[in-house]
Amino acid sequence: MSKIRDLIFSNGERYPILIEEGGMPNYWVTLYVTEKLRTTHTQSAISNSLAHLVHLQLWESINNRDLVAEFHQGKLLTDEDIYSIRDHCILDTRSLKKWLKSSEKNVVKFASASTASVTPIQRVSNNHAANRLTQIAAFLCFTARTILKTQLIEEKVSNDIEAMSKSLLANKPKGSKGKGLAANPNTKAPPPKAFERILSITRESSPDNPFKGEDVKFRNAIIFEVMEATGMRAGEILALQIRDIDFQKGTISVVRRHDAIEDPRKKQPVAKTNERVIPVNKVITNRLREYIMDKRSNIPSARKHPYLFVTHKYGEHHGKPISNSTFVNRVLKPAIAIYPELLEDITRHGFRHNFNYKLSKKIDAVNKAAKENPDIQPINEKKEIQIRKELNGWSSDKTAETYNLRHIREEADRVMKEDMDHWAKRAKKDK
Structure with a gap:
């Protein structure tokens, strides 16, 4: 099967590419990425698209098909093909490959076969399957139009390709709309005590600390502390440079540096959202300074690049x-492995x-204090959204809703309980 590889060009650009078993790039996929994705998609987005096309190749392998060869013959997908690809897109790639591999080895007589020994093929979410089908439709439409470009003057050929694309898209599974139990805030993140526990585990002085070496323990402790204090994504943490820390002001800056020449990593961690400056307490900046001056500086090769964590x-x-x-x-x-039942x-x-x-919680505390002290300015909903957008690097107001679900649920439960208590007391008085 094909494999995804990442190239780094001289200007720092990361270019994911699909390599065939013989070591050569897949021509049609590379052409599609270059023409349609390269100028508008990030490295991560292109890699995801390539993974979807690898899943399409798996469908071709299972069904002994070669869609590019068929397009050269003027044969487009039939309705049955589209339904088959739709059903294929709902299956997990790794699970399907494992099942196919085991089914090839475990050929047994029908009478001795047991359904209990059959491992079911895992499925992906409807949203993931829909994204797959969208990318597959775009690739197949592009490939068909490129191969049959001399025939596109015929209205029927062009219409048939368009109909194929529309039919693929019409068969996308319906994704989650964020309703019902799927929107339960507790499915988004473990309870706060889990994060408190992992911070205590990763403290360098903790007896439960799973890491070896004092420098590694110190580095990892700071990484978790920064994530907990700033809400930064992992990619943003890994992309931090020393100059992003303002030790005087006590801030950490999130800077977008896509395709940085100085970054030696093929899969470059980058900021996903807007640039921003996040205030942190002096304890964290002092610990970061200690890591830089006492740990990182002892490694000669670390001085050749500006990235913070090495x-x-x-x-x-x-x-x-x-x-x-x-x-x-x-x-x-x-x-996480220290207490998987809590941290998994x-x-x-x-x-x-x-x-x-x-x-x-902090905003609630400010507003509560504002009720008792007129000198304290309360934080209204509009200002809260602005604060949340600024600290998280968001552009849309709606994004804040997803990250505030747990608190909203707690407040709703509290109001409901207060209402129930009120009517319970009222009922006792009426008796």
């Missing part, structure tokens, strides 16, 4: 900026939800 393990990556895979597998997962639902993005939950 690899301390000896080897080819010693002193280089830590990668996303290193963060997930050697920082986040070992910490913690994700990098969960810290962002927890940050906004705590922000809601």
